[in-house]
Amino acid sequence: MPIKKMNREKESNNKGMTLIVKTITRLTVGLILLYGIYLVLHGHISPGGGFAGGVIIALSFIHLMLAFGKDFAFKKLSETKTHILESIGALLFLTIALLGLSGGYFFLNFLSRGEPFKLFSAGTIPLCNIAISIKVAAGLFAIFVALVLFKGLREE
Amino acid sequence: MEINLLLLFMIFAAIVAVEIEDLLSSVIAMGAVGLGLSLAFLILKAPDLAITQLVVEILCLIILIRATINKDLPLVKDGRWLFNTTATLTFVGLFLIFAYFALKDLPQFGAPIMRVAKDYIASGLEKTGAANLVASVVLDFRVYDTLGEATVLFTAAIGVLAVIRKVGRINANKKNE
Amino acid sequence: MSEYILCLGLFSIGLYCVLRKRNIIKIIIGLGIIEYAVNLFLILIAYRTHGRAPILDKAQDTLNIVDPLPQALVLTSIVIGLAVTALIVAIAIRIFEKYNTFDITKIRRLRG
Numbered sequence: 001m002p003i004k005k006m007n008r009e010k011e012s013n014n015k016g017m018t019l020i021v022k023t024i025t026r027l028t029v030g031l032i033l034l035y036g037i038y039l040v041l042h043g044h045i046s047p048g049g050g051f052a053g054g055v056i057i058a059l060s061f062i063h064l065m066l067a068f069g070k071d072f073a074f075k076k077l078s079e080t081k082t083h084i085l086e087s088i089g090a091l092l093f094l095t096i097a098l099l100g101l102s103g104g105y106f107f108l109n110f111l112s113r114g115e116p117f118k119l120f121s122a123g124t125i126p127l128c129n130i131a132i133s134i135k136v137a138a139g140l141f142a143i144f145v146a147l148v149l150f151k152g153l154r155e156e
Numbered sequence: 157m158e159i160n161l162l163l164l165f166m167i168f169a170a171i172v173a174v175e176i177e178d179l180l181s182s183v184i185a186m187g188a189v190g191l192g193l194s195l196a197f198l199i200l201k202a203p204d205l206a207i208t209q210l211v212v213e214i215l216c217l218i219i220l221i222r223a224t225i226n227k228d229l230p231l232v233k234d235g236r237w238l239f240n241t242t243a244t245l246t247f248v249g250l251f252l253i254f255a256y257f258a259l260k261d262l263p264q265f266g267a268p269i270m271r272v273a274k275d276y277i278a279s280g281l282e283k284t285g286a287a288n289l290v291a292s293v294v295l296d297f298r299v300y301d302t303l304g305e306a307t308v309l310f311t312a313a314i315g316v317l318a319v320i321r322k323v324g325r326i327n328a329n330k331k332n333e
Numbered sequence: 334m335s336e337y338i339l340c341l342g343l344f345s346i347g348l349y350c351v352l353r354k355r356n357i358i359k360i361i362i363g364l365g366i367i368e369y370a371v372n373l374f375l376i377l378i379a380y381r382t383h384g385r386a387p388i389l390d391k392a393q394d395t396l397n398i399v400d401p402l403p404q405a406l407v408l409t410s411i412v413i414g415l416a417v418t419a420l421i422v423a424i425a426i427r428i429f430e431k432y433n434t435f436d437i438t439k440i441r442r443l444r445g
Contacts (some may be wrong), residue, residue, distance in 0.1 A: 044295075067421070088279070117391060121285045147223075179356070202379075266382035
């Protein structure tokens with residue numbers, strides 16, 4: 001990124017931390033997000049899964065927010081969007097559970113098992129992992145935003 | 157053997173976290189306990205838990221530091237120091253006596269009784285197709301637990317938003333009036 | 334057996350902190366230590382000597398695998414512990430807002 005643009009950003013938005021932290025954040029935040037998505041998608045064949053991946057995805061947005069200030073982070077993922085995404089995660093999980101009723105009972109693993117040790121295997125387990133990761137990431141980011149942006153009467 | 161050393165480190169860090177005066181140092185010492193726990197999970201052959209504990213500990217530290225920063229108040233010792241300490245230590249000792257009786261009925265360390273898990277290990281791969289047995293237990297055999305966990309997480313998020321927001325709005329209304 | 338006893342020692346330190354200390358943040362830290370001790374205890378019960386992690390490979394060798402059931406239950410317990418900690422911290426911040434102190438005896442005195 002050219003220096004001129006960075007300076008303009010710094011002038012326009014003086015929030016957040018110093019230039020060093022911002023530059024390092026710009027390099028690392030994408031890698032952290034990718035690692036979280038990798039953990040979620042490979043949750044059924046290697047260690048990881050929806051919980052750990054969801055927390056890492058939430059941490060990448062928190063990293064962005066701590067370095068750049070709240071306005072920049074809200075441009076990527078606003079507060080309202082967080083609440084909507086959390087509800088979508090919960091509803092997706094319930095929908096997968098209810099679709100099992102078509103084959104017999106609640107939470108039936110109705111998709112085909114596929115070949116073991118491949119990415120596309122294990123029926124509904126990867127889909128459940130994705131739903132849980134969306135829910136955990138959005139929920140924890142919402143909790144963090146509420147705790148950090150809280151200003152008491154004395155701090156106003 | 158390694159697990160004993162790691163547990164001793166965790167106990168030392170816990171004593172520091174409990175007894176130190178400065179609140180920020182106390183929170184960071186608690187982080188040392190959590191990271192030691194993550195290493196212990198790795199030694200005890202639970203890699204899923206090691207990853208989860210590591211990232212959860214970092215988020216927990218951020219939240220706790222947010223709560224304690226700029227609010228460092230000195231701890232005062234009250235007059236009934238001896239009585240309070242004696243009563244607490246008596247209660248802890250009573251708990252330890254009962255725990256000793258419970259310990260005698262536990263299986264030996266390193267030789268678990270796996271009545272249910274035997275079936276999961278034997279038939280987990282054919283029934284679910286997932287190579288990670290923990291994922292197959294969490295998301296197939298015992299998926300109702302995960303549904304309950306999602307509900308608890310949702311309730312906690314709503315609770316935090318309610319506790320943080322509601323009084324602020326009432327105060328804002330009062331200010332407007 | 335010494336592992337169980339050390340784990341109980343960790344638990345008693347947390348219990349002492351919750352019962353004895355008067356600062357709310359210290360009580361939250363004590364609750365966290367108790368939670369760590371309980372999680373560790375469940376995993377200690379599941380451990381098998383010279384066991385393997387519960388992740389199968391292509392050799393299909395299912396012998397000598399540690400117990401996956403407590404690991405799955407503790408996995409949910411850790412995330413719930415984080416959410417509960419966040420909830421307690423929110424309540425503690427609100428208490429500090431209202432009474433300007435973290436000391437629980439002062440709060441009790443102001444109530445009535």
